[in-house]
Amino acid sequence: MRITTRGQLAVSAMTDLALHQQLRPVALSAISARQRISLSYLEQLFSALRKAGLIESTRGPGGGYTLARPLAQISAADIVLAVETLNGDELGTERAAAREATGELWTAFHARAIEYLQSVTLHDLVMQHRARQAEAPEPAQATAAPRAVRLRPGVPNSVFALGSMALARK
Template sequence: MRLTTKGRFAVTAMIDLALRETHGPVTLAGISQRQKISLSYLEQLFGKLRRFNIVESTRGPGGGYTLARQSTEISVADIIVAVDEPLDATQCGGKANCHNDEENHGRCMTHDLWSNLNSKMVEYLSSVTLRDLVLQQEGRGIVIQDMRQKKMKVESAKATKTGPAVTAKKEVAPKAPLINSVFNLARHS
């Protein structure tokens, strides 16, 4: 199996999404920033994940992505297959035409070995759910803070700190006689 960055990035991004989705839709910009994955690359991956009904998108302010199914129903194999990642260790791509000789029926001597490895990999990755990976992260002590609540707390703290806005009364000076010179000032005193 040749698992490239496409599959690894897709699984990483999906863990990030699953960890945060309870707080509402998760933006690709946020995932990009946290996981150091190009935003345009994430857009391509999430387009494929959406077509496979793994994620749903919400447009507009406060929009982003959420899981289209429960995290217990999404396997790592589902994610990897959705982003077109081949799960194949054979030289021939699973076609059994490694060599064009009649004696081995077109297969190389190690074809069955790699084909069996493919089966085991698919079996294993199908058995690991997105929920398993989220629980693993939470077990490592990963704590996700709801950024919306944090923003509301910051705004509330600012309002408390400065107090309610007070409109300053403009003080008006009492009318005084017009004084054009120092001499007139002396007369009015």
Template sequence: MRLTTKGRFAVTAMIDLALRQHSGPVTLSAISQRQNISLSYLEQLFGKLRRHELVDSIRGPGGGYSLARLARNITVADIIFAVDEPLDATSCGGKENCNVGRNGSTGKCMTHELWSNLNRKMVDYLDSVSLQDLVDQQRMRQLHEATQAQKSSNVRVNRSPDVLIASVT
């Protein structure tokens, strides 16, 4: 089981949109350039996100996309399911026919409940994380990176043979 690029790209693009929509509609070409995701792939994903009422499209000059709901009211699970990302660890797709007997009968394999429980926990977790949570994490990360860059650009090192002095300007 693994999350494919479809789900990862959809979540990434939604974070990008949520971070930038305060300035107006966000174009897919801008998201494509910033996130290095194919424009045609984003068009497919956003068609699905729009049909699931997670984004609104604005046509015409100055158009683009915006969130259809507040970021705190969109979960990662909403995004993943909107783009038809399968989240299933069972070998039978949850149909309980993973164990085929010699006589052709079907039933659950010995580990079916294990994988079904994992599925439920995954969905519960993804349903507990909002798009706003991810936006907040990204903003904190950007702030931390900016602070680190600022600190490193303000430190001058005086290297003399006897003493190493660092001064902050």
């Protein structure tokens, strides 16, 4: 099994969708901005995800995408397989080629990879994200106003003043 950047970005985009859908569809442009993924690429990914029945789309003003199933019923494997396979028989062809070339090693590896991805749900990813956000330290806030700097007379306060002083001495 190959997990390409396409699969990784799809999982990230679906996690973003799960985090930001609150009773209304999420626009792809918002996901694009947050995840720094091009809008046209997201459109391709979401088309495949919609065909796989993982998301639903709503057209018109206020439209966008929502999850088609509860978070706990969508696995990382569902997402990756939806965007990595072009048609249903590609996975079977890949398995057969792996068996012929290297025997049981790659077949077992593929099975373990799928098994692991099936064990991780979108709910797990959302909870991990929220836990990381809760652990992140808050940005430092300025506690006092910056001190005013007092310059001594005759001391330049910028490079331009220093240059002017140097020219005046000539």
